[in-house]
Amino acid sequence: MLVRGERSPVTAEGVPVRRPTLHAVAARAGVSKSSVSRVINGEPTVAPEIRQIVMAAVTELGYVPNGAARNLVTQKTNTIAIIVSDPPAGLASDDPMFAMVVRAASRQLEAAGKQVSLVLAGSDESRKRVEQYLAAGHVDGAMLVSMDGADPLPAVLARTGLPIVSHGRLSTPGLMPWVDNDNLGGARLAVRHLLDQGRQRIATISGPLDMTAAQDRLTAYRETLKDTGRRSIVALGDFTRISGAEAMRQLLDDDPQLDAVFAANDLMAIGALRTLREAGRRVPDDVAVIGFDDIEAALYTAPALTTIHSPMGEQAARTTRLLLDLITHGSADSVTLPTEIVVRESA
Amino acid sequence: MLVRGERSPVTAEGVPVRRPTLHAVAARAGVSKSSVSRVINGEPTVAPEIRQIVMAAVTELGYVPNGAARNLVTQKTNTIAIIVSDPPAGLASDDPMFAMVVRAASRQLEAAGKQVSLVLAGSDESRKRVEQYLAAGHVDGAMLVSMDGADPLPAVLARTGLPIVSHGRLSTPGLMPWVDNDNLGGARLAVRHLLDQGRQRIATISGPLDMTAAQDRLTAYRETLKDTGRRSIVALGDFTRISGAEAMRQLLDDDPQLDAVFAANDLMAIGALRTLREAGRRVPDDVAVIGFDDIEAALYTAPALTTIHSPMGEQAARTTRLLLDLITHGSADSVTLPTEIVVRESA
DNA sequence: CTGAAAGCGCTTACAG
DNA sequence: CTGAAAGCGCTTACAG
Structure with missing residues (x-):
């Protein structure tokens, strides 16, 4: 299919038509450009009859103010x-x-x-x-x-x-x-929940450490564990599903005994779930998994993902x-x- | 924390400074505005020494052309x-x-x-x-x-x-x-795959029928089934996970014997998988599920989702x-x- | 190759 | 309340 795509509307004869300007509206209405401008911008100091006739000319001509001209003179762009x-x-x-x-x-x-x-x-x-x-x-x-x-x-x-x-x-x-959002507080909540369940070896999958959210979530994980005398088990991800899957594999290699994982976001938790399934570990029986963010997909994992709700909206x-x-x-x-x-x- | 947010940069004394204009650059360089404009726009007809001195003035003043003025005169916006x-x-x-x-x-x-x-x-x-x-x-x-x-x-x-x-x-x-993308062809592929597996009662979860993609995918489903003398079993979704879950529930109610579902997109297929799991149906043993789109999440469902790849990128x-x-x-x-x-x- | 001038389409003090 | 005029900051024929 071929479709014409000229820069401007054309008449039936193919003659390019310019969009009407303020000047054209003023001429059509028989008033000054100033008055048209005032009507367009809704200024109160305009006589009702002038407003009437200007509005008529505007709709008749299909006038729309030129954005660039406006931006130039008002020094703002909206x-x-x-x-x-x-x-x-x-x-x-x-x-x-x-x-x-x-x-x-x-x-x-x-x-x-x-x-x-x-x-x-x-x-x-x-x-x-x-x-x-x-x-x-x-x-x-x-x-x-x-x-x-x-x-x-x-x-x-x-x-x-x-x-x-x-x-x-x-x-x-x-x-x-x-x-x-309160990344520190949220991560603390996550780790404490795992501790409350009696989990002994709690690992984490961190996000990319040049992001403050990832830093905070990792810091809170570390400190909360330290308070209980447990050691940190950390693998690095980058907030994607695949990085979560890979980090989980590495974690399993490093410490086959681990019984819980805190993933720094839900996407990585989803990746971790896949690895655990492939490795034959049951969730949560063998390994508990908790994520962060509470994205909609967390409602559809098998098993459904426990997570920290961060109010993205x-x-x-x-x-x-x-x-x-x-x-x-x-x-x-x-x-x-x-x-x-x-x-x-x-x- | 309080942060200043003035409209324009200010000097140490708090005096507002305007951005330099073409005029200022011309004055600084001791040439005409025309020449500055030509240098800025990379026109070839400029003497090297003029280009030199203009560029120097530009960097010295930190000049950047005003977008609105440019758009106004060139009648394009980029x-x-x-x-x-x-x-x-x-x-x-x-x-x-x-x-x-x-x-x-x-x-x-x-x-x-x-x-x-x-x-x-x-x-x-x-x-x-x-x-x-x-x-x-x-x-x-x-x-x-x-x-x-x-x-x-x-x-x-x-x-x-x-x-x-x-x-x-x-x-x-x-x-x-x-x-x-070829929605018709893709949906045909999906239904045929189900038929090739020997599935007998093949249902579909359709997308919103005011979208052409949903229409095409449903049409192809219907026609492919009709060719084999089978009847259509249709539930309506709107391309969201939750609508897929609900449609699947309805499908199970309508025809408890169904052994396959073609969801018109992966998100709805993901919803359907959840419903099937809740209903205790094994996938694919009891019910086969196929989606459409091949989004990344399709790699992470349990079981991994068979789907039609549509080249979104x-x-x-x-x-x-x-x-x-x-x-x-x-x-x-x-x-x-x-x-x-x-x-x-x-x- | 360079500069003076006109003009893009608006808004906004300023007189009246 | 209305209009003539200036001006926003550029580009672009047009002379030279």
Whole structure:
């Protein structure tokens, strides 16, 4: 099938038509451009009859104000950038976090009358691009999503002076306000639950240690175990299912006697469940498994996954609100959201 | 923590500083604005020494061209809209399709030097907003993602004359080029596989019938069965896990003897697996289950899910390329991508 | 190869 | 309450 795709609408004769301008509307209505502008922008100081006739001309011509011209003169864009770290080569590309955060934030931003510009920041080159993009004045503010601690981007962007917030605490403090869930508290809950069950050898599968969430979850695991005199058994993952499966295999090799695993997120817990099944270990009878996040998939594992509920939707909503507040008030406070344990079958 | 969030950078004294303009760079370099513009845009007709001195001024002042001014005068934005139908109330909000498509398309678009604007289209109100947004000239083109057939948006947007493509075939033909996978062929593969196994009572869990993918998958199921003289056993889902679980329950009630289920996507197959487990049916011994899509989660179900591989990543890439072609050449051909069966444990 | 000038399509003080 | 004019920050024919 062939479909025409001209840049602008054309008449039946194929003559390109330009979109009508403010000038055209003014001419059609027989008033000044100023008056049309005032009507369009809903200013109260317009006579009712003028408003009438202008509105008529607007609908008649199908007038829509040109965005670029508006942005140029008002020095604002009504656009917010959502900047997401882009893992190389599709890594974690179906991570539910991405969909949840982007979707929740977009919805709320649009409800607030803002457009959203989605920016992926992966390579050094793309980081440069992001910086230029913000400097070019394309957006009124930005939201950073789960940056890893090694990433220089937050510091660079903070220097632009634009209102920026972070979804997830950054490792460099003071750069910008953030919203995060209580990773420390949540991980403590998880490990204590395992201890309460009388588990003796409790291992963990950690997330990538350049992310604060992974650091916190590992730290809390270590300290909670240390309080009971037990030793840590740690394998490293990167928050993907496959890394969880591999880490579990390694854990089983290192300590065949282990009877519990705390995975730093649900995706890795799902991977661990597969390895345990392949190894013939029963869950939770032989090995208890607990995850973190409480993603929807945790309801569908066999056995159903016990996990720590982190309020992803609320976190996204609060981060968005934080940004909106920062834009209007010039300041905003970081917030930490509480977590809770959800006991199902796996532990 | 309190963080300052001024609109613009300030000096140590707190004096707001404006970003430097082309004018400032020209003054600093001692040349005309025209020359600066030419250097910035890499035009070849510039004397080397002028280029030198301009570049020096640019880096010295940290100059970045204002996007709005550029867009206004050039009448293009270098921005592409990705328009995604937003299901009400978080329905399917962790659908891996969303993440995959948005991510793959963004990556490719940015590699092509385009910015991406993410637009959620759910309510009637938001549909209006989208239309205005495109009419305002904010983007050079758009990509529609999995619109349902009842949605009037594609037709409305097609009338803007902007280059637009669809990720997934639309039910109204001829509106715009699209890229889709072979839903008909894939579903046929699935049902035949079940037949080849000697399954006698083969049910299906359909997707929402206002989507062409769901329609095609159901049609192929029906026709393939009819060829063997078997009757269709259909339950309706909406492509979510929970709907798959509920549909499976209903199917079991309607026909306790069924020995196979074709779920129209993997998410629903995952839901069906849970119901079957709860009902004490062994998979695949008692009931064979086959899905569609081959999402990553299909590798982690117990038992591992047999499914039809639909090339989501490639579909997104091809759709993006289609749009880029449409923008540059003014025309582009729709494409259908082949599917294949991936046999694992569940069928 | 370079610069002065016009103009992209709006908004916004400023007079009236 | 209304309109003429200036200006937002660029690019691009057009002379030279």
